[in-house]
Amino acid sequence: MKSEVFLPEDYQPVEDEPFMNERQTEYFRRKLxxxxxxxxxxxxxxxxxxxDGTRAIPDVADRASEETDRALExxxxxxxxxxxxxxxxxxxxxxxxxxxxxxxxxDPISLKRLDARPIATMSLEAQERHERREKVHRDD
Structure with a gap:
């Protein structure tokens, strides 16, 4: 069983602390x-x-609009x-x-990238390479 990690309310991960230390890990766990x-x-x-919204709407245009809204939702x-x-x-x-x-x-993913996109699995550079390759293959 892991011990509880103290995390101040205003804690923000910073580059000059050890990467993915207990506080950073707890910060991202809570964020996720x-x-x-x-x-x-x-x-x-x-x-x-x-x-609640399943009701009969007599007007065809209104019904179509509601169905479009539901499909989008x-x-x-x-x-x-x-x-x-x-x-x-x-x-x-x-x-x-x-x-x-x-x-x-x-390689470590930058803290700024993880803070903006905590589900990131690639560094920014690897992601950009991946997207460029994807674009090249899509254009074929």
Whole structure:
């Protein structure tokens, strides 16, 4: 069992401390859990809204508009479901001690990048190379 890590409320990871020390790891773990909980709460609200919104709308244009809105909402929720899976993967990487390191190069991912995108699995340089290769192959 791991001991509780003290983390001041205003803590921000900084480059001059050891990379992925206990405080940084706890900071990102909490950030990921909070993000996941916000997404799940939004999903519950959407499901309730969709269940409440099943009513007969006589006007064809209004019905079509509502169906379009619902389809968009469901697509958004599907993207968020995939995001929750990525958050879970990041939390597993924290548990395994692999979080914060590029899966391509093994180098540390910058703290700024992780703070902006805590589910990042590649350093900015590796991600840019990956996207350039993807673009080249897409243009074929």
């Amino acid at each position: 859990i909070t993000w996941k909980n916000e997404i799940l709460a939004g999903s519950r609200d959407t499901i309730e809204g969709l269940q 469901l697509r958004t929720r599907d993207r968020q479901r995939k995001l929750v899976a990525k958050i879970d993967q990041a939390l597993r990487r924290i548990e395994d001690g692999e979080y914060g390191y590029c899966q391509v190069t093994g």
